Amino acid sequence: MTTTLTATTSAATTDPAPADLLDVDFYDFQTRLTDTEQHALRGIRAFLDTEVRPFADEHWERAESPRRLVPQIAELGLYGNAFPETQQFDNSAVFRGWVAMEISRADPSTATFIGVHSGLAMTAIAVGGSDEQKAEWLPILAAGEQVAAFGLTEPGHGSDTAKGLETTAERRGQEWVLNGAKRWIGNGAFADLVVIWARDVADDQVKGFLVRTPTAGFTGTKIERKQSLRAVENADIVLENVVVAESDRLQRIDSFRDLAVVLRLTRADVAWQALGVAVGAYEGALAYAKQRMQFGKPIASFQLVQQKLADSLADITASIALCMRVSQLQDEGEQRDHHSAMAKAFVTKRMREVVARSREICGGNGIQLDYGVARYFADAEAVYTFEGTYDMNSLIVGRAITGIPAFV
Template structure:
């Protein structure tokens, strides 16, 4: 049945569809344009006391920039699924690109300092955090840990200043969790290598200047690493559309057809899949701190919202059920921070194992999901609007729950370590380690 409408003339939508954009200040009457994001209220157990002065300083620097520069624009770009390129110079000024890398213009942060910076970026916007993580803790770190001295000198200084952008391409259309079974191949030719294959879900790839590509050497059957320039003949990158989370991140499908890579851009320290784990060990710690930061932000938003919004003549914060949910969120954040902090200390002391990193990432993302769900509930109907930021964070957590190892795979990595059995191999190959 078709219902007529007096406003629906000449194919135009009714006038009530042309409402002005939502003014979030109506929900947060005490907020000003400079305080789109609320003050941090989530450090209930005063974990700041565990940080060194320089780590506290980087936290405050990143927090101030993110709240002032990124918070006011992130929802607009998230809705459009576009990247705010004009914000890159502001992110560069933070001096966190390169993270733990020393020299070559990189900051040489402690892993705790780098993790804190990651959390502070993610607290305001998970997509910006992912952009930096892919560029810094994956692509740059691969060059720093596995590249030649010439490659470090050539590429790292510009990458550290975000004058050039990098991506990291391991995942393929048919191989995600089973990344050791890559189909992309590299064949040795005179003066270099020919790459053939496809990659998928590669963040930053649509605009990256450098692409760190992993491919199977046709001679050795081992995984090797290569630095590919964005204008290489035979290289095509297509943006993946219609994501529900991390919409600002530009994920791409990469197709390589006879892409030539000179010998000087072969990453000499990547000679097996195990070499990629040197990088993943660090990046998995950083990924564990992303949901910590997101959960901090969700709690901060809900903490302000419940105190400022009234129902039945009283602030929402005064109702028992709301307090119970808020405290559950706060409890999760405190526990998540402690696990993340311990991971950093284990890494710094050389004691962290793949199982430690995997358990940290899987458990923290699980708790973050619960925190986001509770936050969405606390905001009621406004909890589904990206304008109120919690819904955006709710969606952004979903891809983080999956990337850098799904929840299930990460639990099995830890399970293998504590039992001695690798359960995620084909049944015919399972055996005690």
């Protein structure tokens, strides 16, 4: 179904204009980017402020993914900007983190769409694919000619996927037969390609498969009635004797340990995305506090409101520092699972607190889309949960501290 969207302006605020540095970047971390990266980031921010932010509430309310943006996002080079095959210019993991933050600051649903398509699916191909698979798929996906999804989570398995994956893959000559089910698969309701993760019945190891849609036996059904990231069209996927050629098996993925490399990289991106959610809510609350009058003065003049703003900015600043360092470690080739896990756990926890304070500042208006906070408040819950729950990421860090796994 095609719908016409109209740009909306908040009933109480106007969106902040693009600037060289965000006011929320209190310690000027962004100056660590190269001049080229800063210039590119300004252009991306301008695009987001004109083409994404004004329509985000309507997409969210209709529970429709912003598919019209797919080619425009491709033109900006936002798909596959981590891979030599598809980079528009040489850039750092730190830059890519700032980009993820900026997109999420404008709209967490759009950030999730890009994170699934580029961060998860394209990274899986870039890390686990053969040279032929990378040459075939990465340019197509980077150009936005097709949309990809990442099928790992199952109806009965999320945190225990490493050992509990039930979807099976059985090799028959030069083909594989996949059977099972997946749940909460972002972009899965309309994707052209889904990276499906299944357990090889022969060796009990996890392997990845490039499944084109539609394929016989593959069904993707949009999950309805969501109250978080509503503009992400998650799907329930059923695989019934889906036949995949050996040439469409990711050739460099032979175990869950190989898959974990993909998750390590993307988990850091989710930390940046969570930071963007916090920044978006904080900026909405700050603008509201400056304009909302009570007792004859703006509520921004009240001590308790200023304390909430100061606490939120401190949480955001600490989160930027953590995100910056984990991305620097990625650039240096030193990033480990526990680095990404700590960033994801810490930043999503701080994000939750920032969006809660922001909603408090807006009072009753904080639950209405028109005032620039409610969407972030709702979306934060999904970001807090996906790519590893707070508890699981904490246990990854705990294992690194003690040397003792405590997952069960």
